[in-house]
Amino acid sequence: xxxxxYVFGQPVLREEAQDITPDYPNLKELIANMFETMDxxxxxxxxxxxxxxxxxxxxxxxxxxxxxxxxxxGFRRAYINPHILxxxxxxxxxxxxxxxxxxxxxxxxRPDRIHVQYLDEEMKPHDEWVEGYLARVMxxxxxxxxxxxxxDHLSALRKQMIxxxxxxxxxxxxxxxxxxxxxx
Ligand code: NI
Numbered sequence: 001x002x003x004x005x006y007v008f009g010q011p012v013l014r015e016e017a018q019d020i021t022p023d024y025p026n027l028k029e030l031i032a033n034m035f036e037t038m039d040x041x042x043x044x045x046x047x048x049x050x051x052x053x054x055x056x057x058x059x060x061x062x063x064x065x066x067x068x069x070x071x072x073x074g075f076r077r078a079y080i081n082p083h084i085l086x087x088x089x090x091x092x093x094x095x096x097x098x099x100x101x102x103x104x105x106x107x108x109x110r111p112d113r114i115h116v117q118y119l120d121e122e123m124k125p126h127d128e129w130v131e132g133y134l135a136r137v138m139x140x141x142x143x144x145x146x147x148x149x150x151x152d153h154l155s156a157l158r159k160q161m162i163x164x165x166x167x168x169x170x171x172x173x174x175x176x177x178x179x180x181x182x183x184x
Contacts, residue, residue: 003037003051009170009183015054017145019081031078034059041178043099047144056081058141082118087111096150102176
């Protein structure tokens with residue numbers, strides 16, 4: 001089932017999401033719906049707060065990038081209760097966008113490697129260092145679970161430049177090709 005994507009201005013996007021327990025109801029179905037919603041919107045990642053749920057669940061699909069990055073062939077994963085424990089010192093800049101911020105693309109500096117803990121879809125625990133593009137996507141998505149959006153990492157000047165677009169979103173004017181849920 002395709003769910004509407006919550007857009008900037010929705011309070012749930014600013015909440016601290018909570019870890020879930022293994023008996024969380026209909027988790028498989030929720031994850032399937034998140035994948036379907038992300039696919040429809042042409043995203044590479046989607047966090048549960050973006051569909052209105054303040055829980056620590058994220059889906060990532062890097063298979064769509066496999067033409068350019070063959071290492072991601074077939075890469076479609078869910079991350080449950082993910083947490084970033086530490087990050088490398090080296091920062092790299094890359095342009096980011098977000099399904100909850102339609103029409104905004106900005107360069108964001110982030111550490112190039114991170115140490116993460118999470119459960120996979122089978123509730124199996126993982127503890128690993130991740131680098132490169134996946135580390136970038138994970139940081140963006142896991143930020144959502146802490147109520148953080150990529151625009152929070154921008155300079156005051158860049159924030160000023162996108163203020164008009166943000167104000168429009170809060171007023172319910174989000175231009176995109178997928179179903180959204182704005183505040184108004
Ligand atoms: Ni996002």
